[in-house]
Structures are given as C-alpha cells and as structure tokens.
Amino acid sequence: MEKATVVIIGGGATGLGILRDLSMRGVKALLIEKKDLINGASSRYHGLLHSGGRYAVKDKEAARECIIENQILCKIGKGCVEPCGGMFTRLDIDDPAYEELWIKGCADSGIEATPITLDEAFKLEPRLSRKHVKSAYLVPDAAIDGFRMAWQLIDSSRRYGGRFKTYTEVIGFDTVNGELRGVKVRNQFTGETYEIGCDIVVNAAGGWAGFIGKLAGVEIGVQPDKGTLIAFNQRIVNHVVNRLHKSSDGDIFVPHGSITILGTSSMSIPDPEDTSTSRAEVENLLKIGEQTFENLRDFRILRAFAGSRPLYIPPGGASGRGASRGFAIIDHERDGLKGFFTIVGGKFTTFRLMAEKICDQICAKLNVTEKCRTAEEPIVPEVSQADKERARKFFPSYGTELAATRLGVERFKRVVERLESDVESRELICECENVTRAEVEEICKEDTIFNIDDVRRRTRIGMGTCQGNFCSFRATAVFADMGGNSMAKDSLVRLREFLQGRWKGIRPVLLGRTLRESEMTRSIYELSMNVTGGEPQ
Amino acid sequence: MKISDVIIIGGGLAGLMAAAVAANRGQNVTLLTYGSGSLPLASGAIDFLNAKAPAVAIKNLPDNHPYKKIGMKNIDAAAKFFCEVTAQDNLPYNGKLSAQIPIVTAVGTLKYSCLVPESMDASNLINKKKIYVAGVKGLKDFYASMLVDNLKKYFPAKNFEVATLDLELLGGRDITCMGAARLLTGNEQILADGLKTLNATADDAIILPPILSLEDSNVKSQLRADVIETTCLPPSPPGIRLQRAFTKYLQRAGVKVFGNSKVIRGVVEDKKITGVVVKSVAREKIFYGKKIILATGGFYSGGLIMHEFDKPAEPIFNLPVFCRAGAENWSNEKLFDDKPQGFSMTGILTDENLNPVDASGKIIYENLHVVGANLGGVDFIHERSAGGVAISSAYKAAII
Amino acid sequence: MNDMTKAIFTGDRCLSCTSCMASCPVMAAIKDYRGPKLVAPAHGRLHFSQADIETTLEFCSNCKTCDRACPSGVAVSTLNMLQRAEYYKTHKHTRAEEMLAHNERMANLIRKIPFGATFANIGVNIGKTLNVFDKLGIAGERNMPTYAATPFKNLFRRIKQSTSGKKIVLFTGCYINDNEPQVGEAFVKVMNANGYEVLIDENFNCCGSPLVSMGFLDEARAHAGNNVARILDWKKKNIPVVTPCTSCSLMLKAEYHELFGEDVMYEAAQNVYDAFEFLELLQERGEFNDNLKPLNQKFLYHVPCHLKSQAIGLPAVNILEEISGVKVQTADADCCGIAGNYGFRKDKYEISMKIGKKLFERVKQKDFDKVISDCGTCRIQIHHGTDIKPCHPIEILAEAY
C-alpha cells in the first residue's frame, strides 16, 4: 500500500501551501486532488493580492494579515506577483463618511494609503470616470496569478520530496478506533479505487471541505459562496482599482498580464461544483463596473467564470459578505477523530500563513521540530538573466518574461535549448498569448497532463483574444504527438472537450464582439474541420 | 450625379455573387464593402444542406426557409453560374446538388459539400491503393500524424504513408498554409518536384495542406497520383482563390468595387432606398442606386450587431431583426450540438423577393433585397447551408 | 470624438481572424516579417510584460493594406507606426532613414546652394555611380527623384490667375513642390477652369508621412500641429485645403487624428480634400466645368493604396471619363511596393520590387496609351519597374481644358 505521513486533500492554494511547508520541514506529504491542481477557488478567483485595504474598516485583523502576507509574497513569489499597485476611488454616489473610517482603518492596520489628486488619478488611470470619481488613494495592492503560483508551489514542494496526485478523488477514510489510518481514493479516468496509508489527513478541500467532513463523519461549518467574474480582453486598468465604499459586488478591477478581471458577486450555493455563470450576473457586474469606468461596455469581454469561496461559518455565524474572511483550523480530535485536520476560510493572499499555522500544529503532533521557512525562501529560484537573453533571440517578443515565470528554471532551460536547436519549435501555438510550440511540447510530455485544459492552465493557451479558435487545433495535435497517455491519441474528443470548456465561459457574455468570435469558432470547427465527424443525414 | 443600376453592400461570397450575376445581365453595378469578409477564412467549399441529396431535401424544407423563397430553379441556376465564374479563372469546382462530395479536413475527418474545388475533391480516395500524406517542414497548422490517425477510421484497410517535404519555408516567421501558398505562387516547381520524389502512382493519392499556388497551379498535371488538398485553419487559400476568381470576374465585367467603404445608412425616400452613405475618412459620401442588395453578412462581418442582450440590430437600415430572445434560447449548453444555436438564427426575415419584412410580413423597402448570412430564421452552420444560401439568394436578388 | 476611435484603442477590437495576415503584401514577398496581427494588436495586449521590441516591425511598409482587410476596424498600420516610434526612442536612426524621412529639409538645403537643384541632380547621378547611395543605405539601384530647378512654390508666383470669390488652398506636398511642379501647374489650371482661384500657404510643412513611416513621430507631431492650425485658419475663412497627393491627403484627413488623437485634428480633417474628391463634389453639385476637349486615349490607372484607404471611391476615373474618348482601366494589381520611402531603403529595395512585380507585369502589357496614378512615389516605382513614365491624372484633365 502506498504511504505518506500526511495526506493533504485538495490541490488549491491552501493545500499546495501546506505541501510545500511540510516538505520543507522534511515531512513526507502527499497531496490528492480530484481534478487538476487549482480546480477550485484558487484559479476561479480575482487574483488580487490584497493590501488589506478592502478589510480595513470591517476586519482589521484580516487587514493586518493581508498586508504582512502581501509583503512576504511580493518577496518570495516574484514570478507570480505583478506589483502593479492599487488605487481606491470614491465615487460621488459613495458615502464620504466611509472614506474617513477607511483612512483610519488603514492607518491602524499598517497599510500605507497615499491620497492623490484627481488629476494624478486620471493620469494613472485614464479611463476612470471623470464624472463620478471624487477622491483617490494609492495602496500596495498587487495582482497574483493563481496558475503560476500553483506551478511554482508544486515545483518547490517536489524539490523537497513532496508528492501529488491529480485526477484522484478522495472517496472515504480508513479509521480504526477513532484514529485515522488512511484515505480511500479513486482514479478519475480508470475508476480504479485504492487506499493510501497515512498518519494525518489535512482536509484542505476549500468549498468541498464540508463534503470531506461528511465522508469522515464530522460536521464542518463551511458555506460555499459563489463569486462571478468577467475577464476583459485587454488591460483596462494599470492598477488594481477598488471602489472606496462598503465592500460590495462588482467593485474591483484587477489587471492580469494581458487582461483585466472585474468582480465579483457573492451568493451562497449548496455545491461548489456549480461554477455556472449567467447573463444576469454579468449584466449586474457591468452595471456596477461602468460607474467607475464609463466606457466599460466598449471593451471586449472574453468570458465569465465563477468560483466558490470556502467561507467558514462558526456555529451561529453569518454567511455571504457578512461572513468573516478569516480562516479556521480544526483538529477533529475534538470530534473524536484523531489525525484529521480541517483548514477552511481565509483568502488566497493568506494561504502561506494558513499553511504555516496548520503545519505548526501538525509538526507538533509529529514531534517535528523543524521551523517554518516558507516566508524567507523564494518559492522557486529565478530564471537567470542569461537564459532569458538566450530565449529572447528566438522567442517571439514580449513573451519571454511570462514564459520564464510559468516554466521555472529547469523547464525554461529545456525550452530554450529546444528553441535554439529546432527551428520548427519556435512557432507560436497560441498567438494571442505568445506560447511557443517548444513550450507546449515540454508541458505535453509531463505525466500530469491528460487533456488540453491541463496544458492551458500551465501555458495560457486558449486564454487570450481568440479563446482557442486557433491554438486548440494546434495544441491538440501536439498533445496527440507528445502526450504520454492513451487520452492524447483521442484527438477529436480532446479538441471538442477543450472548445466546450471555452464555450462555457463565453455563453453568458455572448454579445458584442464575442458573438463575432463565436461565429468564427463554429465556422472553423464545424464547417472547415467537421470536428464532430458528422455525416450527411 | 451617377446612379448605378445596382448597389451591393458587402463583398463576401453573397455580395460578390450578386455583383457577378447582375453585371452578367448587363447592369451597371457598384459594390461597396469593407474588410475582407469571411471568404479568406472559409474552406472554399459551398455547402448546400446537411443531407445525402440536398436537391431533394431542399424541397422538403418548411416554407419559411430562405431556400423555399429562392426556389429550386434559382438554386440550380446559381450553382451553374457559380461554376462558370470559377471555371473562367481556372478554378474548377466539382459537384452537383443531388449528392455530396467528401473533403479531407485538417483534423482528418471528412467533410461533405456539394460544390468543391477540384483540388479538394476526395471522392476517389476510396479507390486508391496507397494514401500519402505530405507534411511540409516548417509549415504551421498541418499535422500529418493526427490527420492520419483520424482519417484511418474512415479507411481502416488502406495503407497510409506520412512524408515530409522541404520547401525551404524554414528560417523566418511562422508559415501558415496561406503563407506557404503565397510564397509558392509563381514558385511552385519546388512543390511539384518534392511531390515527385514520393514516386506515387496513378493508383495512389497524395493528401497535402492547401498550399498549391493561388493562381493557375500546375502541380497536379505534373503528377500521376491524385493530389488532394485538405481544409485548414484560417487564412484559407481555397477561400482566397474563390475570392480572387470572383474579384477578377467583376473587374472584367466592369463592376466598380470599392473597398474600405463602410456603408452607414441609407438615403430613404418613401419605401425606397435611393442611395447609401459611406463613411469615408473625414466625411461621408453618397452612392446612388436604383436597387440595393444588402449582403453584409452575419455577426462576424458586422451585418448584424448586438451590444445589449436580446437587442440585435441591422446597423445600416435598422431593419427589424429576428432573434431568439432570452438566455435559454440564445445558445445551447453544448457548443457542438444536434440542434441549432439560437444566436446563429438571428437575422433579417424576407418575403419571396428577398425584400425585408417586419413581424407582420409587411415589406419595408421595395428596392432593397437581403442576401447571404444576414438572413434570419435558420442556423446556416448547423444545417450546413452557408455557402448555398449565400450564392442562391444572391442570384435571385440579382435577377429580380 | 469618442476616445475609442483613437488607434490605440482599436487593438481591442481584433478578433485574431488573420484576414490582415492574408493580405499583407510584405508577407507574400518575404519570410521574415511576422505580419500585422502578430505585431500591432498582439503587441498592444502584451507589451506590458516587458519592453521588448518586435524586431520584424521594421519590415512593415505602412501601405495600410492590412487596415483595409480588417473586418474589425483595427488601425493596424497606425499601431505599427506608433510602435516603430517607440522603438526609436531607444534606438538611433540610420543615416538613410534620416535622409529619407526629411525630403523637405534636404530640398531646402539643396536650394540654398546656387544652382543647387542642377547640382543635386548631377550629384544624385554621380552618387549613384560612385556607390554613395549604397554606403548610405539607400538602394543603389534607384534613381533618386530629380529635383526641379524651380520648386512649385516659386513657379506658382508667376502663374497668372484671375481673382475669384471661390478660393481653395493648394497643399502641394513635397514631391510635387520639389520634383514634379508640372502637377501643381496642372492642378491650378484645372481649378481655374472650374472658377476657383488657387492660393498657396507658404507656412505649411511637409505632411509628415515620411517622418511617421521612419519613426520620427515627435517631428511628425510638430508638423501636424502646425498644419492643423493652418488648416483651421483656412477653415475659418471657409476656404478648403485641397491636395493632389493621396498620401498627403490621407495624412491630413485621417492619420493625424489616428496617431495623435486630438479633436482639433479631426476638425481640421473636414476641411481637407483630395483633388479629385473635390472635383467630384463639384460635379455632384452641378458646378463642374464639363467643357472638355475630347481626348482619344486609354489610360491604365494604378490606384494608390493611400487613396483606397480614403473610401471615396475612384473620383479620378469618374471625372476623367467625362472627357469624351477617354477610357480608364484600373490596373487592379495591388500595392506597387514602394510605399513612400520604404522602397528607397537598400535593405527593402528587393522586397519593394517583388511586391510591385504584379503591377509591373500588368503595365508591361501596354494595352493603353498612358499610365496614371495620383501618388508620386507610386509613379516613381512604376517608372523604375517598367521604364514607362506615368503621370498624375490631373495632368490629363488639365490637357482637356
């Protein structure tokens, strides 16, 4: 039987943070994720590395945590963080009294909030509404990329001996006399079930934590809270732009690389699997968003997506926006189950802190005295300037930096070598996000890649302007050629399933220029390619 | 003030066809268009209907279908005229409306269509002993091994061989099929010579990406084996060839073709359009005509627009637009579905003469006719009739 | 004007449809250029990540064929030119670029020397023989356009016109002023025949088109500022500005605003007309003088790219066909390849000739009496590629009065 000292359930930021922390302390840990890594909230989120400004009035504790973690992540996670800075803007319709509270809150929480003139604000953010914006402040918000953070955390964990399995679902537990002995898992593709022995299980299943609790027979107060976001085709903003008012829907714009994300909403849902989005939600976000940016509707929307916050509801607590954004660690020994821990709530911004706290408890249990080092050590070494220079020679322009942070030192080196030696590998599979064939090939070869979406999450193919119209065909072919498993050869199925995944996020925004793009998608793949293989009736 | 007999708005397949037909009938034609339309992207094949025998199936369509309004006689005549135009440019098309011809797609499935460029006709594959699939070094967008894997499902017993030609494409930017075809236009011998090295016989076929010269290819004539082009990702050389064939026809026929000319509204007198206004740089310019054909395409080409949900519009004449309103009717959960997509059914409804009508069936402008992808009520992609409806509606509008 | 019409915002409209890639003439000629879509709109989305330069941008000729192919209204070529200017913020111009961008400066310099123009022409030829061009990075195969002994502005003072209440200002453009003053003379004759008195504004600068395409954007911006102010002055007096050079007219009418995005530029644009566009408007109003001598000739008309971009139809064809006996056939052979100063660069010469091949072949069929084209550099290119000397359509019209 396969064994590990600690099994972590859930490949979100929290689980990955724990895997890294434990591995660095020398604990044998294995992470189990039912789909691909960051299947949950950790990629279906806004990507704001909070300065804490958003919580400065309501929850100073959370605000303080944010600013400290913000500074740590800026230091250790360079490649994942875009230090774009943040701006809080109060509109004419917002309560000026709140502004006063907020300034004080920031000061109390140690968040530097610098007032700027409106002229300065418009210079920094030319598209802001000149009509509505009444005051503006700069704060140290940043953008953080969930995808890159996940790959870096996993690379770091692996270096310290951490292991993980994707597309493996935890379906039960093995307990003997109230003591945990192992987890039962099922391979999602083969349906095969087997057991993994362990001393400790950490339930880091985010919005699913309650379900995991049920499997183990314990009650956990976690409320999945769905938030919807829209991705725009371009950078509309240079900074994270927040509304300076009591936190509400649709009041934050976060620039991410080539795109901008607007969100979000808050809606309690029974099942975090529900990542559906609707026209009504999109419409609502746009209505609010255009108060800050009048021309918002002129910008092309790529897609809508949703994720579920794992809100922790202590017995008798509030839900939705009223719920705390703080986190909770539960040692279920209190429920008579030894060796079972749950960690819920929190934010992406605080995942490292959350991991540190729970790992301290686990290590105490295991008598491991090694201290947490995750705050000091950069997650991954930086790609050397020399390698980047080498890449620049062959790499299409402006993509080098992005590829370097996506790939990490070793993969990047291999990709550059391939670019140098094989001219054909320099072609762009994804022209919108500048992803080379060499990079796609490198990823396709990895043993954790089972479909084109897995490639997408690691490379950004299919996430740009054309939403897969061109790259899906190419990537499918490369995967069919390079992929190490039988799923790769099923190229038409892979292609259709990938395009279907893109379609899901497009449907709720199927208007304006997106309609044009979709007409093109259908024409290419139904008329020119007949990807369904249909015969005349 | 010069008045054209016909002004055609839109230079896609439908607009080009309408202009060709009208000019052929001796009319003074002006064609106003902007952008290059969907032909540079399109496969080049003209689909008529997803049926084994479209000619029969068309007769059984409901009365409100555009084909029914156009009438079988005109549909036949359109197909015939279309083939004449292309033949004049040495771009022969094969096929008829009573059967379907298979084409090999870039992914290796077969696609079926009624009118197919001769260079893509794969009817004979079934009789071939050996099928060579010729990839090209440095060519983007052609993946021979995936193509073979999928094509084998249709021809399990056949012998396939993948070959890679070196056409000296490497060493610069990414070369797509269109890029290769353009570079090979006028320098095709290297391709012919490369294919000869395969030593394929008359019993064999060579499948290759659509990279034959954009004009007067003579590769086929140099080889004994059949040479069959596949479809490809846009831009698509077979689509461009078709566009060029029509453009040249129009030049010879004296049609005034003005590109970059976006029509923004009409000059209306009673129930007639007497002219159309083009947004030229810095000012507007009016073109006058007796008859107007609207061939501005669907959403892709901007013939239809929708900035707010459930409020589609036809931006030039503000014609009423049929639309399946409501999120649940607008699109299907599945992208590739066995029922039509609501949004693709958006468009303008017409009467028998392709005059636009309102919801009550009343004609809006007597001398305005709507053709091509901006017609409403049907999902041309789903029913595989995009090209067929485009050329036959254009034909009818031009002869009325 | 809405912000969103400025070139920089149009990148967001790109659908990645590749139509521009299928149309760019440079891409058909060489393998090096990555193509419009991958440069302009793509760069617009991604440039934030690093200050990298798209090195193949240098191949773009600014012919604007891509803009016309785009179904989405992306100002592709303008975005390219904005990026080119960005490039030259950190890179030095070569001497060839300096020289080719400043024809105005060069001509002024030459004229300051006594008998300058004659010397210049000799110098140009000697330069060619001694390979001076080559060393400068200018295509040695080319004949430099010869400089007229007297620039049009000086010639103009000698032309006798009767005063009229109807006036227009002629924007001569550098090429007509320095190299082909006869086009200016023809223009004056035509306008006079139509009852217009022609004025000249000595304070106009070069429109800036060669500056833009060589990446001297700040200088072009200064030219634009001056010219726009002048045009608006004339506008106040209700006097339109008219030019027979299609690159100048495109610049004044559209590109200033696209590039620099100021409302006044759009306002000024409305007072600028292409010569034949203006005549066609007269015709529409019934004010065109159609008392024309018959002229039994057939013309092959090469429509300049920069005229196609103006979306005004083909007014020259329309007007010339008013002359009885005249037949105008369009060459329909795409871009001539020279694209202003592009084809003068040593490293672009071959590309430019490759692009022009189709047109040269068409011209060499010689099934006409004369080739006409509204653009000075198109005429140079046709002459160079075929040994057949074209003229401006306004010269034909002038003959008929």
Ligand SMILES: Cc1cc2nc3c(=O)[nH]c(=O)nc-3n(C[C@H](O)[C@H](O)[C@H](O)COP(=O)(O)OP(=O)(O)OC[C@H]3O[C@@H](n4cnc5c(N)ncnc54)[C@H](O)[C@@H]3O)c2cc1C
């Ligand atoms: C719309 C939205 C916007 C947000 N914006 C921000 C923001 O801007 N900044 C910020 O700091 N935070 C933000 N958050 C919060 C943040 O995203 C989450 O707090 C954080 O990502 C949670 O991470 P997690 O690892 O706990 O959960 P998740 O990322 O949800 O991970 C749980 C994982 O468990 C897996 N799993 C579930 N069941 C099983 C099983 N049986 N077996 C194996 N695996 C299983 C799931 O597949 C999933 O991958 C946002 C959240 C939402 C929803």
Ligand SMILES: Cc1cc2nc3c(=O)[nH]c(=O)nc-3n(C[C@H](O)[C@H](O)[C@H](O)COP(=O)(O)OP(=O)(O)OC[C@H]3O[C@@H](n4cnc5c(N)ncnc54)[C@H](O)[C@@H]3O)c2cc1C
């Ligand atoms: C990728 C792809 C593959 C295809 N494959 C096939 C196939 O295999 N078989 C098949 O039968 N069909 C196919 N088609 C469809 C077919 O090409 C088109 O549906 C058909 O050509 C419709 O033509 P159209 O002329 O109506 O519209 P379009 O081709 O879209 O042309 C409309 C034109 O009008 C212009 N226009 C729009 N508004 C204005 C205005 N205001 N002023 C002036 N001009 C305007 C546009 O710019 C455009 O040039 C395919 C299409 C695509 C995109």
Ligand code: SF4
């Ligand atoms: S301006 Fe001309 S050369 Fe430049 S990208 Fe466009 S089409 Fe190509």
Ligand code: SF4
């Ligand atoms: S033609 Fe226009 S929309 Fe299409 S790829 Fe080029 S810039 Fe983009």
